[in-house]
Amino acid sequence: MMAEHGLLDSDTDQRALTLQARLVKDQAKRANGAERVRLFSESAALYAKAGALDDGSYPLINAASLSLLAGKPAQSQKLARDVLAALDANPDEAETPYWLGATRAEALLLLGDELGARRALRQAVDRQPAAYQDHAATLGQFELLCQELNIDSAWLDQIRPPKVIQFCGLMHTDAHDAAAQDEIASFLERENIGFGYGALAAGADIWIAEALLERGGELHAVLPCEPAAFREHSVTAVDFSWGDRFDRLMDQADGFTALSDAVVPGAAAVRRGDETAVGMALHHAASLRTEFKRLRVMGSSDAQPLLSDATTVLKARRIGDGHGPTRLPDHPAVPVMATGQGIAQFGTMAEAYRASQDSREPAVLGYAIIQDAGLSSFEKQRLTAMLDCAEKGQSLATQAAAFALKSEDTSVNVEVAGDMRWSGGIMPLFAIS
Secondary structure, eight states: OOTTTTOTSSSSOOOHHHHHHHHHHHHHHHOOOHHHHHHHHHHHHHHHHHHHHOOOOOHHHHHHHHHHTTTOHHHHHHHHHHHHHHHHHTTTTOOOOOHHHHHHHHHHHTTTOHHHHHHHHHHHHHHHOOHHHHHHHHHHHHHHHHHTOOOOGGGGGGGGEEEEEEEEEOBBOOOOOOOHHHHHHHHHHHTTEEEEEOOOOTTHHHHHHOOOOOOTTTEEEESSHHHHHHHOOOOOOTTTTTHHHOOOOOOHHHEEESSOSSSSOOOHHHHHHHHHHHHHHHHHHHTTTOEEEEEEEETTSSSOOOOOTEEEEEOOOOSSSSSSSSSOOOOOOEEEEEEEEEEEEEEEEEHHHHHHHOOOOOOOEEEEEEETEEEHHHHHHHHHHHHHHHOOOOOEOHHHHHHHHHHHHHTTOEHHHHHHETTEEEEEEEOOO
């Protein structure tokens, strides 16, 4: 696309040069051996050309760091000194306080002043402590540099963003179980949890969400069906007193997702919701270069299941039979993949994804409720509309499918591909690779 507009290797367009440099840098990170070095060198040259246009610290510091990664330490140090000079000459450069401080820290690290780099980076974080995405970008860059310089990077953990959890728990709890609520708050504090993904069912879910917000964290509600149905069957069906608390949490949530694959929160829908929440939490944790955790609250006498090391189980007092006033109809949805050859069903979303990669043609992944008569016309229309949006060799997925896949295979990359407008409304699409 840049070539079509005559922007490749432009001598005058700094933004185009910087964009091209970043794209080449991303390629270098995925490459190995001599190709990796060549691409880092190419990216460094592009950043240096961009920096020469106005002495901006951003392209210059990238040119300095990538020169080091390209095996050119002398050039790297010269550029790092240029960065410090530029920062001193223009302290009011149009960058955020964090980026100005982090840029100084990076230049100092390249010049061998590790102590100065640590101090400068700590000061930068203190100026904008909640700029987590920016902190994560710095972590990625510094980890590469520390590896190249043979420096222990453990000190970077001091600026790592708070951890991300997926949570789920017992609905039929004793509302007066203060010990369980204290344990939840202690866990969030001890693990430095700053972001949470989960449903907001009565009981433990609401306890966790309230405790997360109380400590200033971000709440991302992930419901297995539309909010009204979820509120009716998973909140007030337990006790009407939970309803107002659910409403307040929905108002306070930083993010909200309601899956469209189910009408009511039956067991299969809840499992899909949990899988989606896990995938979303994993995705967020990866973007912040921080840790992912799971928190489950179970009944005091419930048997302990086999769980991953990332999962913490807390216990709470159970009341009633735990099933609520009604048994909800369950409509299992199966992973499906659609291509130009038709629609196929799979046991797991990971299997569907592998098949999509093997097909080497546009493919879409989703969940579909299979009835006695087979796939409904609604499901077929949705998958067909999605397939029309897929480009050559691209795999697209619904939100539930994309993040359920992420929960099964953490190596999968999930990116927002845009919204699809079709006869059923507007729905987001996600590219998976």
